[in-house]
Amino acid sequence: MNIKTSAPGKLMLFGEHAVVYGYPCIVTTVSPRIYVEVEKTSGLLKIDSPQFKDTRFVQETVKLFCEKYNVNNNLLIKTHSDFSSQYGFGSSSAVTVATILALSKLFQTEISKKEVFDLGYKVVINVQGVGSGFDIAAAVFGGTIYFVTGGKVIEPLFVKNLSLVIGYSGVKADTSSIVKNLEFRIHNSESEYKKIFEKIGKIVEEAKISLVKNDWKTTGELMNKNHRLLQELGVSTEKLDKMCHAAINVGAFGAKLSGAGGGDCMIALASSNKIKKVELAIIKAGGEIINVKCNI
Numbered sequence: 001m002n003i004k005t006s007a008p009g010k011l012m013l014f015g016e017h018a019v020v021y022g023y024p025c026i027v028t029t030v031s032p033r034i035y036v037e038v039e040k041t042s043g044l045l046k047i048d049s050p051q052f053k054d055t056r057f058v059q060e061t062v063k064l065f066c067e068k069y070n071v072n073n074n075l076l077i078k079t080h081s082d083f084s085s086q087y088g089f090g091s092s093s094a095v096t097v098a099t100i101l102a103l104s105k106l107f108q109t110e111i112s113k114k115e116v117f118d119l120g121y122k123v124v125i126n127v128q129g130v131g132s133g134f135d136i137a138a139a140v141f142g143g144t145i146y147f148v149t150g151g152k153v154i155e156p157l158f159v160k161n162l163s164l165v166i167g168y169s170g171v172k173a174d175t176s177s178i179v180k181n182l183e184f185r186i187h188n189s190e191s192e193y194k195k196i197f198e199k200i201g202k203i204v205e206e207a208k209i210s211l212v213k214n215d216w217k218t219t220g221e222l223m224n225k226n227h228r229l230l231q232e233l234g235v236s237t238e239k240l241d242k243m244c245h246a247a248i249n250v251g252a253f254g255a256k257l258s259g260a261g262g263g264d265c266m267i268a269l270a271s272s273n274k275i276k277k278v279e280l281a282i283i284k285a286g287g288e289i290i291n292v293k294c295n296i
């Protein structure tokens with residue numbers, strides 16, 4: 001029997017970094033997905049993953065799943081992705097979740113969404129050592145969600161017509177080293193960072209309301225505020241700042257980096273009649289437009 005599953009990528013809307021330290025964030029899914037195919041074999045575990053050299057997430061998922069459900073790992077696993085891992089859309093979390101779903105179908109194990117999340121989050125921590133789990137939650141639950149560290153709260157938000165422009169900065173960010181670097185800096189002046197995280201936490205609470213109300217003006221202002229606090233945390237780059245400024249200058253409601261910073265993507269919120277202008281401004285600032293649908 002051959003089982004096929006898939007899981008979506010994600011984009012962080014608000015609250016990155018603070019969410020690692022117990023604060024909330026808001027994340028949304030994107031249309032590109034990662035597909036996983038599994039079948040039982042008579043041989044050893046084989047992972048056929050031509051697009052990703054790093055198969056640690058699939059390996060760790062198989063290990064934890066087989067231990068938990070007491071099944072053997074004579075498996076052939078194939079992965080395929082709609083998107084490049086360089087954009088920071090969460091290919092590792094999506095492949096982890098799609099693999100858990102495929103294995104639970106193959107072995108006919110009853111597994112709730114929360115259990116998929118818990119197992120997936122364990123995989124992330126075992127492989128990366130750091131992370132809030134927001135990306136796993138997005139891949140499991142889909143849509144736009146309000147999330148608190150480690151899955152303490154996972155709440156779907158009903159957001160309609162989220163009109164985002166996504167600009168790739170051309171630089172691949174290494175999330176775990178950025179998170180670890182910040183952790184090191186926090187050690188030296190904890191109270192200063194706590195103040196920034198508290199401000200980010202407040203922005204997330206306000207955005208939770210403005211997003212559901214379709215209040216794009218307020219949401220855009222909150223994005224700008226969140227970006228400034230990420231600059232204070234020292235995780236933005238000149239290129240990301242330039243792309244955000246460019247988008248705001250031509251009429252975007254707001255813009256911010258999305259994810260760990262240090263590269264990857266920025267997002268701009270814009271009304272449909274401004275999208276083209278915002279896209280061109282981001283390109284002029286050196287970015288590449290990634291055409292995906294959000295909130296899937």
Ligand code: MEV
Nearest residue numbers: 016017131132133259260
């Ligand atoms: C990275 O995309 C977002 C961070 O908040 C890390 C995490 O939450 O796991 C920086």
